[in-house]
Amino acid sequence: RAKADGRGTFCFFRDEMAQTVEARRILELDLRKALANEEFELFYQPLINLKSGKVSTCEALLRWNHPVRGTVSPVDIIPVAEDMGLIVDLGRWILRKACVECMKWPGAVSVAVNFSPQQFHQRDVLSEVRYALEVSGLPAHRLEIEITESSLLHNTQLTHDVLSQLRTLGVRISLDDFGTGYSSLSYLHNFPLQKVKIDRSFLEGIDSDRPLTLLRGVARLSADLGMSVVVEGIETNEQLELISADGAVTEAQGYLFSRPVPATRIRQLLNASHGHRRPD
Ligand code: C2E
Ligand code: MG
Ligand code: MG
Ligand code: MG
Numbered sequence: 001r002a003k004a005d006g007r008g009t010f011c012f013f014r015d016e017m018a019q020t021v022e023a024r025r026i027l028e029l030d031l032r033k034a035l036a037n038e039e040f041e042l043f044y045q046p047l048i049n050l051k052s053g054k055v056s057t058c059e060a061l062l063r064w065n066h067p068v069r070g071t072v073s074p075v076d077i078i079p080v081a082e083d084m085g086l087i088v089d090l091g092r093w094i095l096r097k098a099c100v101e102c103m104k105w106p107g108a109v110s111v112a113v114n115f116s117p118q119q120f121h122q123r124d125v126l127s128e129v130r131y132a133l134e135v136s137g138l139p140a141h142r143l144e145i146e147i148t149e150s151s152l153l154h155n156t157q158l159t160h161d162v163l164s165q166l167r168t169l170g171v172r173i174s175l176d177d178f179g180t181g182y183s184s185l186s187y188l189h190n191f192p193l194q195k196v197k198i199d200r201s202f203l204e205g206i207d208s209d210r211p212l213t214l215l216r217g218v219a220r221l222s223a224d225l226g227m228s229v230v231v232e233g234i235e236t237n238e239q240l241e242l243i244s245a246d247g248a249v250t251e252a253q254g255y256l257f258s259r260p261v262p263a264t265r266i267r268q269l270l271n272a273s274h275g276h277r278r279p280d
Helices: 002-036 074-084 087-102 125-136 157-169 186-190 209-224 237-244 263-273
Strands: 040-049 055-066 070-072 110-114 143-148 172-178 195-198 228-232 251-253
Touching: 002 055, 002 074, 002 087, 040 087, 040 263, 055 074, 055 087, 055 251, 055 263, 074 087, 087 110, 087 125, 110 172, 125 143, 125 157, 157 172, 195 209, 209 228, 209 237, 237 251
Parallel strands: 055 110, 110 143, 143 172, 172 195, 195 228, 228 251
Antiparallel strands: 040 055, 040 251, 055 070
């Protein structure tokens, strides 16, 4: 009886594993076709400058319009694309698309593009960026590259060189999701970074004193080091007031201002709020 149960469990487990492997295989096949079939789309979410109240930057966020499954989240796409080595091709498409789109916005607005570690560490990352700027015509100062702490894990000369060269080119580097991952405060002064995005997990339980103290500390430190400071995931006016209080935070991003929206929508929003109307 026990033996039969045990085997049953094993079989069930094996079936489930087979299903997972099969599902993953199908996902990979679909992903390979998706780029050629133009099933990817970029949504954009604004970052608001707290002093001017205007949009400073819009972050490009990947969406996959799967013919059967509907919209697939980047959280489900990016890790698989990384495993498959597809992230370099996909990342190239994202970068170029985002630069082209930014050219349609009022000139004061920048675009932020997320880079995964593999993409950031590819050998010709500099020429990739240079090329994207060249073909789109976008000035370098309107491009922001978001990397995460995992891209900085290898504290090598090469990592430093790439960051310095990108800075020399004129693009900004923004450290995304700060406070998750390995969170070494030393990253903030060891690497040439222009912006820090404090992860929205810092906002959890913001009414109890401790998390706010932590957020304010990181914000103050980053500001003192000369960096712009963004808090992501602002959903309420109360949160906005709390993070605005001491002036260290320069920008805010979150559902309170806007969810990520399609390209046509962000263009309308920007043209309306920046008082420009471009003929289409
Ligand atoms: P991220 O770069 O930290 O982007 C912020 C995520 O938080 C986005 O989720 C955004 O929709 C969500 N968010 C923004 N405001 C709020 C808020 O007020 N409340 C809540 N609950 N969430 C908010 P999304 O679009 O699902 O992207 C998830 C992650 O996937 C991104 O986190 C980024 O790490 C990755 N990702 C997205 N697009 C790309 C891409 O083009 N390339 C790469 N390498 N990664 C990407
Ligand atoms: Mg990001
Ligand atoms: Mg982020
Ligand atoms: Mg995040």
